[in-house]
Amino acid sequence: MKKILVTGAAGFIGFHLCKTLIKENYLIIGLDNINDYYDVNLKFDRLKELGVEREKAAIFNKETSSNSFNNFKFIRLNLEDTDAISKLFEKEKFDEVVNLAAQAGVRYSIQNPRAYVQSNLVGFLNILEGCRDTKVKHLLYASSSSVYGENKKTPFSVPDNVDHPISLYAATKKSNELMAHTYSHLYDIPTTGLRFFTVYGPWGRPDMALFLFTKAIIEGSSINVFNKGKMSRDFTYIDDIISGIEISLSLPPSKDKQQVPYRIFNIGKGSPETLEDFISCIEKSLDKKAHKKMLPIQPGDVPKTWADISDLKGMGYKSSTPIEKGVDKFVKWYKEYYKL
Structure with a gap:
């Protein structure tokens, strides 16, 4: 073994x-x-x-x-x-x-x-x-x-x-x-x-955007949207x-x-999503609107990431989970984990 x-x-x-x-x-x-x-x-x-x-x-x-x-x-x-x-x-x-x-x-x-x-x-x-x-x-x-x-x-x-x-x-x-x-x-x-x-995804880190946004929206708190939402991530x-x-x-x-x-x-996924669209997916999954606090970009942050995954795809890799489905799975886990 x-x-x-x-x-x-x-x-x-x-x-x-x-x-x-x-x-x-x-x-x-x-x-x-x-x-x-x-x-x-x-x-x-x-x-x-x-x-x-x-x-x-x-x-x-x-x-x-x-x-x-x-x-x-x-x-x-x-x-x-x-x-x-x-x-x-x-x-x-x-x-x-x-x-x-x-x-x-x-x-x-x-x-x-x-x-x-x-x-x-x-x-x-x-x-x-x-x-x-x-x-x-x-x-x-x-x-x-x-x-x-x-x-x-x-x-x-x-x-x-x-x-x-x-x-x-x-x-x-x-x-x-x-x-x-x-x-x-x-x-x-x-x-x-x-x-x-x-x-x-489920069991994710509490310092990451999905965790922070989900928690804040559920609690009715405002979310910090850096670079005024003009960010995109893979x-x-x-x-x-x-x-x-x-x-x-x-x-x-x-x-x-x-x-x-x-x-x-x-x-990565091989295709970026805007931060605004990402937040919209969370709002839809929670059926609740976010209170957004628009802020400038933070030191160390980059405005955009986008992965060329052609090498790994050549070995059989494929990223098949759409962001709506992935966010839904996280929100379901979050509610179960925190007994909401």
Whole structure:
């Protein structure tokens, strides 16, 4: 049975990936530090869905078996804990690693830069070293659409220049791509970076627009609409994202014409939606109008994202969830989760 480490297992994407891989009978070790960047109760509840009780999940450096799934274990660790990560790799001898753990958020990186250096740079280096020391067959890691910065050419394509990030978060993700390339070149570690484009869906992050808007509209509060609504995003439903990760995981890169075993994919819907249309979908799903507070664009934000997904589509990927359906599924989950 193939053994896979999934970091960020209590996070939005990591939780959904673990849930899928468990059903496909891989042996999964989930890792997360369960930090308080957003409500930890949501993170513990995700783990509970995976059969890990809060009392056991809360203990650092202790592996916890799932009560529901024989092929899932969870361990609470910080990526930047060099010794603990090294010991974990040496003990488990993972076949593959999916590194989704990171300090997330563009705006938060402006106020708390050191958190990003520790988690996204030091932590990622520890993952790379673990892969090198134990000869992991494939490392797949999360990058971000934010690396494109204020690129004017659309859709954003992987070969585009991404040397001008406009947030520290984006800079750390670009750094991850460079670090992965170096380790692929030096140590022949197959690495795949995925530039995620605005992921949304059930169990999503409370700091993301869909969560914030849904909560505010239900409560009758105003919503902050940045750039006066003149924004567009390549909103991508979580099920499509997981499908893309699985495809990428199943086909590790190989050396071709003296190139290193390294690659990057955009993973998005492939067509942007305006923020105004996105809000309209939420209003329709809730059957309630939003009170909009129009504001200027925020530092670190970009006005538009749009993914060129042709490379991943060539491997069988397709983004098939329309935004209306995806928003409806989130709203249904939100009401059930908060017992509204």
